[in-house]
Amino acid sequence: MRWWLALGVVVLAACGGMAPGPADAGPGFDWHLPKGFPTPTVPADNPMTDEKVELGRRLFYDVRLSKNRTQACASCHEQRRAFTDGRPVGIGSTGEAHPRNAQGLANVAYVPTLTWANPLLATLERQALLPLLGEHPVELGFAGAEGELFERLATEGDYAERFARAFPDEAPSISLVTITRALAAFQRTLLSGNSPYDRWVNGDASALSDSAKRGLELFNSEALECYHCHAGFNFSDSVAHAGTAAPETPFHNTGLYNLDGNGAYPAGNAGLFDITGRLGDMGRFRAPSLRNLTVTAPYMHDGSIATLRDVITHYAQGGRSKRMTGALSPLQSDLVRGFTLSAQETDDLLAFLESLTDAEFLSNPAFSSPFGTGP
Amino acid sequence: MTRSLVASLLVLAACGPAPMTADGGSGHAHTDVTQLTFKARVGTQDFACGQTYTLGTPPTQYRPRDFRLYVHDVVLTTEEGVDVPFTLTDDGAFQKAGVALLDFENRAGECSAGTEATNTVLRGLAAGGHYEKLSFTVGVPFAQNHQDAAAAAAPLNSTAMFWNWNGGYKFVKIDGLTTGLPMGHNLHLGSTGCMAGAAPNSVASCTNANRPRVTLTFNPELGAAVVLDLARLFEGSNLDTNTAMTAPGCMSGATDPECAPIFQKFGLPFGPQPAGTQSVFSVE
Numbered sequence: 001m002r003w004w005l006a007l008g009v010v011v012l013a014a015c016g017g018m019a020p021g022p023a024d025a026g027p028g029f030d031w032h033l034p035k036g037f038p039t040p041t042v043p044a045d046n047p048m049t050d051e052k053v054e055l056g057r058r059l060f061y062d063v064r065l066s067k068n069r070t071q072a073c074a075s076c077h078e079q080r081r082a083f084t085d086g087r088p089v090g091i092g093s094t095g096e097a098h099p100r101n102a103q104g105l106a107n108v109a110y111v112p113t114l115t116w117a118n119p120l121l122a123t124l125e126r127q128a129l130l131p132l133l134g135e136h137p138v139e140l141g142f143a144g145a146e147g148e149l150f151e152r153l154a155t156e157g158d159y160a161e162r163f164a165r166a167f168p169d170e171a172p173s174i175s176l177v178t179i180t181r182a183l184a185a186f187q188r189t190l191l192s193g194n195s196p197y198d199r200w201v202n203g204d205a206s207a208l209s210d211s212a213k214r215g216l217e218l219f220n221s222e223a224l225e226c227y228h229c230h231a232g233f234n235f236s237d238s239v240a241h242a243g244t245a246a247p248e249t250p251f252h253n254t255g256l257y258n259l260d261g262n263g264a265y266p267a268g269n270a271g272l273f274d275i276t277g278r279l280g281d282m283g284r285f286r287a288p289s290l291r292n293l294t295v296t297a298p299y300m301h302d303g304s305i306a307t308l309r310d311v312i313t314h315y316a317q318g319g320r321s322k323r324m325t326g327a328l329s330p331l332q333s334d335l336v337r338g339f340t341l342s343a344q345e346t347d348d349l350l351a352f353l354e355s356l357t358d359a360e361f362l363s364n365p366a367f368s369s370p371f372g373t374g375p
Numbered sequence: 376m377t378r379s380l381v382a383s384l385l386v387l388a389a390c391g392p393a394p395m396t397a398d399g400g401s402g403h404a405h406t407d408v409t410q411l412t413f414k415a416r417v418g419t420q421d422f423a424c425g426q427t428y429t430l431g432t433p434p435t436q437y438r439p440r441d442f443r444l445y446v447h448d449v450v451l452t453t454e455e456g457v458d459v460p461f462t463l464t465d466d467g468a469f470q471k472a473g474v475a476l477l478d479f480e481n482r483a484g485e486c487s488a489g490t491e492a493t494n495t496v497l498r499g500l501a502a503g504g505h506y507e508k509l510s511f512t513v514g515v516p517f518a519q520n521h522q523d524a525a526a527a528a529a530p531l532n533s534t535a536m537f538w539n540w541n542g543g544y545k546f547v548k549i550d551g552l553t554t555g556l557p558m559g560h561n562l563h564l565g566s567t568g569c570m571a572g573a574a575p576n577s578v579a580s581c582t583n584a585n586r587p588r589v590t591l592t593f594n595p596e597l598g599a600a601v602v603l604d605l606a607r608l609f610e611g612s613n614l615d616t617n618t619a620m621t622a623p624g625c626m627s628g629a630t631d632p633e634c635a636p637i638f639q640k641f642g643l644p645f646g647p648q649p650a651g652t653q654s655v656f657s658v659e
Contacts, residue, residue: 043575113571120542122575129525129539136561136622144488144535176525176534249571267620267630275541277568277582277629 034193035202037233038241040109043123046181048188051166054370056186058162059179061369064152065132066093067141073131073183076102076139079367082292082357083190088303096137099269101303106192106291106361112240112247116301117271117285119249124184129176150174192291192361193233200355208355215352218345224315225335235290235356251284255319255332256300263331269302282331294357308353312346315339405503408451408461408595413495414659415442415479418606425484430606431553431614437605440486440550440559442479443536444603445515449475451501451595452508461501469494469530474515476530479603485552488535509593509601509658513564513641514546514586520566521578538565541627542578546586549605550624555615561624562608562637568629585627587641591658599658608655611636 029048031039042048059065060073071093077083083105090098100116113119114127121127131139133146142149153159153174163173163182170178197216199207208216219226229252231237240247251272257265265271265283272281285301299305305314317323318338328337341349361367415422417430422442430437449461463470469478475497480489514520519531520543531544538545547564568582593599617623618632625634629646638645642653 115540118540119571120569120576120578121539122571125525126523126539126576129537133534133537133539136626142534143537144490144533146534180525246573267618268622268628269620274628275568276570 031189032191034191034198036198037191037193038110038243040188041112041240041242041244042188043125043184046125046184048185049166051162052182052185053189054186055159055162055166056182056184057367058157058159058370059183060186061371064156065140065149067145067148068093071140073140074369077105079364079369080362081295082106082192082362084296086297088298090139092137092139093141094138098137098139100301101298103288104292104296105187105190106358107234107289108190109188110234110239110241111236111286111289112238112244113249113286115286116288117251118275119251119272120275124187125180128180128183132176132179146176149179153179190361190367192358194360195291195358196355197352198358209351211348211351212355213352214345215348215350215355218341218349219352223339224349225337226315228335229287229333230290236287238286249286251281251286252333252335253283253329253331254285254315254336255283255321255329256304256314257283258319258321258325258327258329258332261325261327263329266302271301280331283329284331290353291356292358292361294354295362308350309346312341312349316341405505405596407503408501408506409498411449411461411497411499411509411595412600413477413497414600414602415495416602416604416606418604422479422605424480424482424486424489428605430551431609432611433613433615435554435613435615437560437609437614438485438552439480440552441489441535441548442486442550442605443489443533444477444513444547444549444564445474445530445536445544446477446497446511446513447474447516449497449499449509449511451504451506451593452510453504454507457504458510459501459504459506461497461499463497463499466498467529468492470498471528471530472519474519474530476533476536477603506595507592508590509595510588510590512586512588514566514584515544517566517581517584520544521569523576538563541565541567542569542571542576543581549608551614553614556617556623559623560614560617561622561626563622563624563626564637564641565627567627583627583629585638585643587643587653587655589642589653589656591656593658602657602659603655604657607657608637608640610640 063069063072065072076085076090078085085102089100090102092098112122114121114124133143135143163178166182167173167178196207218224229237232239237250263282270282272284293308297307299311305311314320315336316339318328319332319336321329417428420428424439428437451459451461453459463473463475465471469476476494478490478494480486481493482489482491524531524537524539536545536548543566545563545565547562549562551560553560564585566581566584569578570580572579591601621631622628625631625637628634635645635648639648639651640655642651644650
């Protein structure tokens with residue numbers, strides 16, 4: 001039967017640009033799902049297997065994945081920082097600055113549109129082509145040189161054997177298809193759901209301080225409106241899983257910039273607008289998950305806010321641009337209108353946000369470098 | 376694997392234009408048209424990687440880094456006005472399913488990220504006829520443009536032509552280093568303003584298709600060749616400067632000022648600038 005499945009995939013890919021729909025994970029795959037978490041969506045042509053995940057983990061941490069052998073995926077996605085890099089914006093293997101802040105990968109399996117604002121990237125497999133092949137900016141630098149990557153993986157280390165085991169039905173077993181599938185499989189295992197907040201949700205009344213509990217109430221209040229965009233188990237309204245019929249793919253303008261009074265964001269970094277070209281999409285970005293927020297500074301799509309306290313100030317002021325221009329951006333979300341917090345309330349909100357950090361996730365050996373020391 | 380490969384060949388063939396029986400000029404002694412030659416020029420000079428050209432307005436020094444483009448829907452038109460498709464031969468490298476990659480770079484000089492192989496001749500078939508026009512479209516057809524590039528067959532497997540952040544391919548990639556932009560001036564033409572479809576990774580439509588349709592007076596029996604002239608393409612473009620916070624050169628950004636003169640040369644509309652007649656391609 002298997003080649004019929006492969007045929008179906010080829011047909012869809014060739015004619016319609018349509019990807020296969022979601023399916024269950026591979027038989028027998030153990031997700032180690034955090035309590036209360038739904039099963040992630042997995043493309044039908046890339047079922048989860050332990051072999052793929054382990055291969056993907058090696059690729060993720062291997063500097064062979066950059067043309068000049070200086071960077072791995074992990075260079076900008078460090079586990080101890082919830083797979084961010086601590087910089088305002090990512091720096092590629094040739095030193096070029098990315099316009100965007102490197103995003104965390106915790107629970108990325110549930111994200112229906114990848115990167116900060118791109119509705120055209122719905123799977124991690126497709127997204128992986130950007131860092132591998134992107135030219136503007138250069139990240140890993142393999143545009144036009146993927147053959148060199150295949151050659152490395154075929155001749156160095158034990159990759160030939162690992163690819164053959166992970167992709168027994170693919171020929172050649174080392175290709176863009178299999179590399180991106182393995183990377184995606186590994187990233188889908190990066191589940192974070194054992195923070196103090198989760199333990200409190202699951203019945204441990206002592207897991208949250210009184211301050212954090214007050215902060216949670218503020219977070220969920222109509223005064224602050226945080227929960228609309230940072231909703232649900234992953235604290236993002238952009239979420240999908242195996243039980244989602246049709247994922248919603250919302251993007252929001254939080255009033256970070258309003259350069260011309262009409263809502264303009266800096267050219268070349270204007271969120272959804274850069275893809276769709278629709279003026280109303282100016283400054284609209286996907287709401288990132290708030291999990292492990294305390295280790296992912298600096299914040300926002302361009303890393304332009306240094307601390308969590310300053311992020312709260314941005315929202316309290318009804319958007320940073322309102323403070324700078326005196327007026328709300330006409331493109332700004334109607335949920336970002338500003339609020340007043342006492343010093344104690346700000347501390348309470350911070351205490352709640354800090355309770356979303358999952359120490360186990362940040363040190364889980366299954367997500368760490370297989371080469372001993374990470375790059 | 377063999378079976379799925381065969382299946383994919385069939386499927387891709389089915390996606391392209393259906394082969395048609397040419398009927399241009401029956402009764403005349405015309406030979407079949409099997410080749411269409413393209414030449415890359417910079418003014419009167421032949422284009423080659425490793426050379427330095429004087430280009431742009433005002434003129435600057437230009438060292439090529441890349442020069443490739445896709446074409447499809449190649450049609451010859453008889454003097455009676457009958458359109459006869461030039462059916463591209465699948466060659467496993469530069470042509471497949473009605474799409475061809477023209478590749479003028481040979482990895483020399485600054486084109487080091489390119490390929491040694493070049494492709495400057497379209498190979499295929501149109502039955503002999505008294506043709507007076509040649510038409511083709513620059514780019515990848517919509518049905519193939521938004522497929523999974525990682526799994527695509529040649530010539531749509533050229534990662535240099537991938538344009539994944541926009542969900543498609545670069546139709547044209549003409550990159551070079553200039554005096555004022557030593558890090559590079561890049562021309563990447565492709566569809567923009569693309570809207571996601573219902574299926575994951577799919578594209579429903581694109582606001583700006585950006586596929587120039589080129590029609591030239593052309594008689595294949597006179598040994599005519601299509602000339603693509605970079606001097607004409609960059610006439611009116613200042614290749615030494617780039618508007619801050621925009622792509623270095625023109626990457627088809629709908630608000631990138633560097634795209635306006637280039638789109639005009641391709642005959643494409645750009646913002647308030649209406650569509651016109653292309654002036655990049657000519658016949659010699």
